[in-house]
Amino acid sequence: MDILIVGVGGQGTLLASRVLGKYALDKGYDVKLSEVHGMAQRGGSVMTYVRIGEKIASPIIDEGSADFILAFEKLEALRYAHYLKPDGKILYSTQEIMPMPVVTGAAEYPQGIEKKLTGTGVDALSLALQAGNSKAANSVMLGALCKKLNFDRDAFEAALLSCIPQKTIDMNKTAFALGYAAVE
Amino acid sequence: MKKLLLGDFAVARGAWEAGVKVAAAYPGTPSTEITEELARYDDVYSEWSPNEKVALEVGIGASIRGARTIVSMKHVGLNVACDPLFTASYTGVNGGLVIAVADDPSVFSSQNEQDTRLTAVSAQVPVLEPSDSQEAKDFAKLAFELSEKYDTPVILRITTRVAHSQSLVELCDREVPQGKPYERNIPKYVMMPANARVKHTVVEERTRKLSEDSNEFAINRIEEGSKEIGIICAGGVYEYVKEALPDASVLKLGTVWPLPYKLIEKFAKSVKRCIVAEELAPHLETQIKAHGIAVEGKNIFPLCGEFSAKLIREKVLGETCEVRAENVPARPPVLCAGCPHRGVFYVLSKLKLNVLGDIGCYTLGAVPPLGSMDAVVCMGASIGMAIGFDKADPEAHKHSVAVIGDSTFIHSGITGLIDAVYNKAKVTVVILDNRTTGMTGHQNHPATGKTIKNEPTYELDLAQVCRAVGVEDVVTVDPGNLTALEQAVKSALANEGVSVVIAKKPCALLTKRLYKGFKVNEKCKKCKACLKLGCPAIVNGKDGITIDVSLCTECGLCQGVCKFGAIDGEVK
Numbered sequence: 001m002d003i004l005i006v007g008v009g010g011q012g013t014l015l016a017s018r019v020l021g022k023y024a025l026d027k028g029y030d031v032k033l034s035e036v037h038g039m040a041q042r043g044g045s046v047m048t049y050v051r052i053g054e055k056i057a058s059p060i061i062d063e064g065s066a067d068f069i070l071a072f073e074k075l076e077a078l079r080y081a082h083y084l085k086p087d088g089k090i091l092y093s094t095q096e097i098m099p100m101p102v103v104t105g106a107a108e109y110p111q112g113i114e115k116k117l118t119g120t121g122v123d124a125l126s127l128a129l130q131a132g133n134s135k136a137a138n139s140v141m142l143g144a145l146c147k148k149l150n151f152d153r154d155a156f157e158a159a160l161l162s163c164i165p166q167k168t169i170d171m172n173k174t175a176f177a178l179g180y181a182a183v184e
Numbered sequence: 185m186k187k188l189l190l191g192d193f194a195v196a197r198g199a200w201e202a203g204v205k206v207a208a209a210y211p212g213t214p215s216t217e218i219t220e221e222l223a224r225y226d227d228v229y230s231e232w233s234p235n236e237k238v239a240l241e242v243g244i245g246a247s248i249r250g251a252r253t254i255v256s257m258k259h260v261g262l263n264v265a266c267d268p269l270f271t272a273s274y275t276g277v278n279g280g281l282v283i284a285v286a287d288d289p290s291v292f293s294s295q296n297e298q299d300t301r302l303t304a305v306s307a308q309v310p311v312l313e314p315s316d317s318q319e320a321k322d323f324a325k326l327a328f329e330l331s332e333k334y335d336t337p338v339i340l341r342i343t344t345r346v347a348h349s350q351s352l353v354e355l356c357d358r359e360v361p362q363g364k365p366y367e368r369n370i371p372k373y374v375m376m377p378a379n380a381r382v383k384h385t386v387v388e389e390r391t392r393k394l395s396e397d398s399n400e401f402a403i404n405r406i407e408e409g410s411k412e413i414g415i416i417c418a419g420g421v422y423e424y425v426k427e428a429l430p431d432a433s434v435l436k437l438g439t440v441w442p443l444p445y446k447l448i449e450k451f452a453k454s455v456k457r458c459i460v461a462e463e464l465a466p467h468l469e470t471q472i473k474a475h476g477i478a479v480e481g482k483n484i485f486p487l488c489g490e491f492s493a494k495l496i497r498e499k500v501l502g503e504t505c506e507v508r509a510e511n512v513p514a515r516p517p518v519l520c521a522g523c524p525h526r527g528v529f530y531v532l533s534k535l536k537l538n539v540l541g542d543i544g545c546y547t548l549g550a551v552p553p554l555g556s557m558d559a560v561v562c563m564g565a566s567i568g569m570a571i572g573f574d575k576a577d578p579e580a581h582k583h584s585v586a587v588i589g590d591s592t593f594i595h596s597g598i599t600g601l602i603d604a605v606y607n608k609a610k611v612t613v614v615i616l617d618n619r620t621t622g623m624t625g626h627q628n629h630p631a632t633g634k635t636i637k638n639e640p641t642y643e644l645d646l647a648q649v650c651r652a653v654g655v656e657d658v659v660t661v662d663p664g665n666l667t668a669l670e671q672a673v674k675s676a677l678a679n680e681g682v683s684v685v686i687a688k689k690p691c692a693l694l695t696k697r698l699y700k701g702f703k704v705n706e707k708c709k710k711c712k713a714c715l716k717l718g719c720p721a722i723v724n725g726k727d728g729i730t731i732d733v734s735l736c737t738e739c740g741l742c743q744g745v746c747k748f749g750a751i752d753g754e755v756k
Contacts, residue, residue, distance in 0.1 A: 008515065009517060010520065010735075021188050021350060022188070025188050025352070030351075030352060031188055031350070031351070031352065032316075032349060032350065032351045033188070033349060033350040033351075034345060034348065034349040034350075035190075035348045035349070035350075036292060036348070037213055037214060037216075037217075037293070037348055037625065041517075042517040042518060042519065042520055042545060042548060042623075043515075043517050043518040043519075043520060043720050044515055044516055044517030044518070045514075045515040056351070057423045057424075057426040057427040057493075058423045058424050058426075058427040058492070058493045059316075059345060059349035059351065059420075059423065060345065060424075060492055060493075062492055062493055062494035062505075063494065063505070063507045063509075064505050064507040075512060075513070075515070076515070078510050078512055079509075079510065079512050079515075081510060082507040082508055082509045082510070083507075095734070096725075097720070097732065097735070098720075098723050098724070098725065098732075099513050099514065099515035099516070100515075100516060100518050100551065100552065100553070100718060100720070101513045101514055101515075101516075101552075102513055102724075103553075103715060103718070103720075103722070103723070103724055104552050104553045104715070104718075105724075106513075106552070107513035107514075108513070109513070109725075110510075110512055110513070116510065125734060128734075133698050134733060134734035135698065135734070137734070
């Protein structure tokens with residue numbers, strides 16, 4: 001299974017890939033993850049590749065070949081939607097983060113993104129605030145992803161909790177549950 | 185036991201298993217995590233050196249004294265370390281000396297896209313190139329063996345995609361080889377003309393012998409497949425080839441310099457079409473062709489950017505897969521919300537100054553709306569360029585500044601400042617002192633007062649350094665205080681000599697606090713003055729100007745530019 005995780009640098013895409021990697025490894029699969037560190041992490045558009053299977057060669061996912069996209073921001077979901085296979089699905093946060101060209105007035109934030117995406121939107125920011133802090137949005141999205149992909153909930157949640165600081169466990173557990181309940 | 189490891193961590197693990205005793209580096213994406221990981225091992229001495237040249241010199245000394253040593257850097261860091269590298273090739277080693285160098289095809293986080301293999305050919309240093317994390321670990325260990333066996337430093341070349349991908353690695357125990365006793369050996373280690381002349385012939389013979397022996401190295405292997413197409417490849421490209429052309433014959437090279445020509449010749453003869461697939465320079469192709477072996481290569485593949493399985497299919501088989509990407513606004517990286525550099529670039533932009541920039545997060549000061557940057561070249565170059573501006577145009581100093589980060593200033597800015605004083609230049613230098621090496625992910629440096637292991641050490645006082653080299657006009661300001669900052673910059677520009685303004689405030693990401701975020705109140709007149717800050721947390725949306733609480737770090741800079749008191753919140 002090829003999963004593309006996209007978002008805005010600093011949103012926690014690296015955490016999401018680590019959780020997926022740990023879960024797949026615990027389930028006995030071969031895994032390759034590929035990440036972006038450095039300059040793009042400063043508020044730029046970022047993507048992380050997660051490939052899970054019996055034997056994985058290339059760590060990157062080509063356009064038109066992803067089974068699933070997990071998007072932490074709506075515009076980023078649209079930017080990378082062409083990475084999906086024809087029957088691929090996308091799960092996206094409805095959060096909007098204005099890119100600098102929009103802030104400066106050089107471009108406009110696209111309207112009607114939902115209509116262009118085949119997939120499910122989650123109001124991760126509101127659910128995260130409900131759980132305690134906006135930073136928990138990535139745990140909300142991971143909860144929703146777990147449900148969407150029919151992952152083993154206990155094992156996936158355990159993988160998440162092993163990757164975060166001890167003092168934020170309660171908040172992230174709540175966020176994960178809210179995300180899990182938010183999708184069909 | 186198998187573990188999912190980042191390529192960089194796997195290099196570190198391999199070095200540790202090989203009994204490495206000393207590790208030195210200057211941080212540089214994508215190589216930084218090698219030394220960060222080595223710092224976690226108590227049985228390895230590790231350090232952040234002020235720059236790559238010093239790091240390699242520490243490595244050479246440790247090697248001569250008998251320790252297995254690893255020195256890590258990014259491709260452009262190797263330029264800084266070239267002076268010791270080219271002669272360490274002559275002296276050879278005592279304890280194994282491995283130089284891990286990370287190249288950045290596609291320029292994810294660098295100022296150029298150079299190819300370390302070409303430098304290695306000039307320096308006559310052998311190069312190993314792993315394809316994934318398992319090989320990163322295995323090759324690191326092998327590199328130490330080869331270094332000692334052939335009496336040479338060995339470069340372990342990785343690329344961003346190998347350095348920053350995670351894959352499974354089988355872990356082994358640490359085996360510390362028997363210590364190598366140190367003995368004074370003047371002909372070997374003292375490179376003066378009489379000795380260097382002799383050593384040059386030794387180096388030429390070493391390269392010839394390595395090339396010959398590498399025909400038998402297990403890491404250079406033929407994977408037999410269809411005889412129609414044979415691909416010669418190494419490193420990360422091997423994985424794309426296996427994905428794209430599972431049936432092709434493949435010659436996988438683990439040594440990318442010097443080359444196993446007999447093996448290559450045998451392989452090339454065994455297939456109808458022999459193609460070299462390599463990112464960046466046509467290094468393998470040129471060397472192979474110079475040896476009289478006919479291959480294809482850059483006639484079908486690009487010289488720039490990283491490859492993918494899709495690209496291999498397209499260029500080798502002519503298969504194209506059209507996908508339509510949506511036309512959406514770009515999202516370039518920006519200075520983070522709360523970044524202490526923002527205030528500086530706001531002021532420089534407001535004063536419409538020419539800005540000679542440097543390497544670090546603050547290179548993002550070039551991005552609109554701040555857009556305050558005239559030139560960025562390499563680590564430490566800002567100060568030298570400002571001197572050049574002054575010498576080329578006697579009026580330039582009145583409206584030009586050099587900006588340089590704290591870590592970059594220590595890396596190679598100090599010598600530029602000495603030049604400015606010595607040669608009576610009129611320059612203003614703004615040191616952006618955010619108390620860390622920011623862009624590479626927050627490493628300590630000599631002015632943080634902490635070692636790589638967070639142990640307390642002497643804290644270099646940047647203001648004192650500036651005064652010591654002869655700068656009389658040195659002031660330190662808080663870049664969160666825009667009025668004081670503007671005053672300091674204006675005063676420095678008016679000085680007909682060398683001035684240094686130290687804008688000192690810790691990186692916003694160093695604070696791990698959770699923030700509630702500021703709020704815009706009803707007094708907002710939508711004048712958009714705050715938008716000139718280029719803060720990603722300030723949003724100009726359909727509901728007017730708002731603050732994204734998920735990004736705001738309550739730095740208060742926006743309150744400093746708002747004339748209407750329209751932003752609520754308290755700076756803590």
